[in-house]
Amino acid sequence: MPLKWQKFVGGQKMQNNIYTKRYLARVVLEAETPLSVGSGNIDIITDAPVARDVNGFPYLPGTSISGILRHAIGENNAKVFFGFQETAKEKAERLKQKYKPIDKLDSIDIGSKIIFTEGKMLDSKGVPIDGLQNIDWENDYFSKFKYLPIRQHVRIDAKGVAAHGAKFDEEVVYKGTRFCFEIEYVAEKDEDEANFQNVLKQLSSKTIRFGGGTRSGFGEVSIVEVKTRLIDFSKQIELNDYLEKSSSLFEMKFWENASSFEEKASDDCWLEYKLELEPEDFFLFSSGFGNENADFTPVFEDYISWENGTAFFKEKNVLIPGSSVKGALSHRTAFYYNKNRGVFVEKLETNEIEKYIGKNNVAVRTLFGSEGDKVSGKTENQYRGNVLISDIISKKEFDTKVLNHVSIDRFTGGAIDGMLFSEETIYGKGSNFELKILVNKAVFNNDYGKTIKEAFESALNDICTGMLPLGGGVNRGNGIFNGKLIKPE
Numbered sequence: 001m002p003l004k005w006q007k008f009v010g011g012q013k014m015q016n017n018i019y020t021k022r023y024l025a026r027v028v029l030e031a032e033t034p035l036s037v038g039s040g041n042i043d044i045i046t047d048a049p050v051a052r053d054v055n056g057f058p059y060l061p062g063t064s065i066s067g068i069l070r071h072a073i074g075e076n077n078a079k080v081f082f083g084f085q086e087t088a089k090e091k092a093e094r095l096k097q098k099y100k101p102i103d104k105l106d107s108i109d110i111g112s113k114i115i116f117t118e119g120k121m122l123d124s125k126g127v128p129i130d131g132l133q134n135i136d137w138e139n140d141y142f143s144k145f146k147y148l149p150i151r152q153h154v155r156i157d158a159k160g161v162a163a164h165g166a167k168f169d170e171e172v173v174y175k176g177t178r179f180c181f182e183i184e185y186v187a188e189k190d191e192d193e194a195n196f197q198n199v200l201k202q203l204s205s206k207t208i209r210f211g212g213g214t215r216s217g218f219g220e221v222s223i224v225e226v227k228t229r230l231i232d233f234s235k236q237i238e239l240n241d242y243l244e245k246s247s248s249l250f251e252m253k254f255w256e257n258a259s260s261f262e263e264k265a266s267d268d269c270w271l272e273y274k275l276e277l278e279p280e281d282f283f284l285f286s287s288g289f290g291n292e293n294a295d296f297t298p299v300f301e302d303y304i305s306w307e308n309g310t311a312f313f314k315e316k317n318v319l320i321p322g323s324s325v326k327g328a329l330s331h332r333t334a335f336y337y338n339k340n341r342g343v344f345v346e347k348l349e350t351n352e353i354e355k356y357i358g359k360n361n362v363a364v365r366t367l368f369g370s371e372g373d374k375v376s377g378k379t380e381n382q383y384r385g386n387v388l389i390s391d392i393i394s395k396k397e398f399d400t401k402v403l404n405h406v407s408i409d410r411f412t413g414g415a416i417d418g419m420l421f422s423e424e425t426i427y428g429k430g431s432n433f434e435l436k437i438l439v440n441k442a443v444f445n446n447d448y449g450k451t452i453k454e455a456f457e458s459a460l461n462d463i464c465t466g467m468l469p470l471g472g473g474v475n476r477g478n479g480i481f482n483g484k485l486i487k488p489e
Helices: 062-073 075-082 088-096 192-202 236-244 322-340 350-356 362-368 449-464
Strands: 003-005 017-019 021-031 114-116 150-156 162-171 178-187 221-232 270-279 300-307 310-320 373-375 378-380 387-389 399-408 415-427 433-440 481-486
Touching (some): 062 114, 062 192, 192 221, 270 449, 322 362
Antiparallel strands (some): 021 221
């Protein structure tokens, strides 16, 4: 039987509404960069393990999927799909009006009309792993998910050392991992189809990011497949199909005759900068560990490649973390912003310097965000970043070179204690990297927009001319890139 209930809008009791249709979609996503969907826990291996399902595989919680899409479609549209709960302010405004006895209600709440399943990981054959399974952890594919890659992070302050409390690590899910989830929308009128399609289109946006670290290189996804079906309960055959539909993502019978959805979202609110870079010689993005050859080694990462519907691991690939690029850009943008506004360190008192660097710098805070300040036990002045940078995981093989270093005591002519070390670097000359950076247009439209844009683009130009090296050991000649900057214009 069709579902019926009474609806209240603006304090007025409306007539019975009948919801006779369901719009359903089955979505398969692929991680274009590693994902970090945190569990909120800490374990002995890492500061931030990823969320895992009952089988021990990483997954996308339904709350994460709904939260991302709610933000993407805007708060006003979100109320149509996700419902809302009346706030104290809204209640006060309502009670000013002379409505009927419904005003006695504590609040007016509208339930959500859209339902999300969890995003379950696909196995190497492209089949969702749903429900409690007997997992063979000796399997070549599954064994890689038993212990996921761990990323090391450190935030460098204006003095070139680690900021207090800013050294941590986190677990990430491999680039190329695929997830499947379903969406169901309770339809009321014919135009609901367009509303539902608008939600699906957002998944194809270049700015959609899942999990944490979305402003530091993580969370970019691409659409592999979207299947849709409309169920009309007034038609007995379709009603039977709906009632017989399995809740397991493993079952595909319901989707055998589904339509493909291929509409794309518009990203007109974002500008894309593209950097085409070639290393001058050596570069090093450190793993934070040594090996039998060197005290410092480059970070490598595996990723998953899909060929004809089958997944294969590609091992030991060179990684350029988006967080490293972001850190370098942030410092250099602050430099140019202060320079353009006539702020120079020699004109400042020592206690004034902090006002113009890091999160206190207007350009840095506007472009890259701020974690806020602790005030009376509460966090205030938090700002989300308006720059999206993705990790680069190269598919090309590179040569490595061990470079030895020593600092000589000028009096004895011997090595200074603790200053004899070696580093293994990547030799990248002749290789090309493409770095894409998305910037929210709105940040260039405020009072300081022109100055912020000039500072940001000057920092990007410095990367392309080798004036802003990337990675570690930059004072020893590492990390110099040359190339060209392609601006949105």
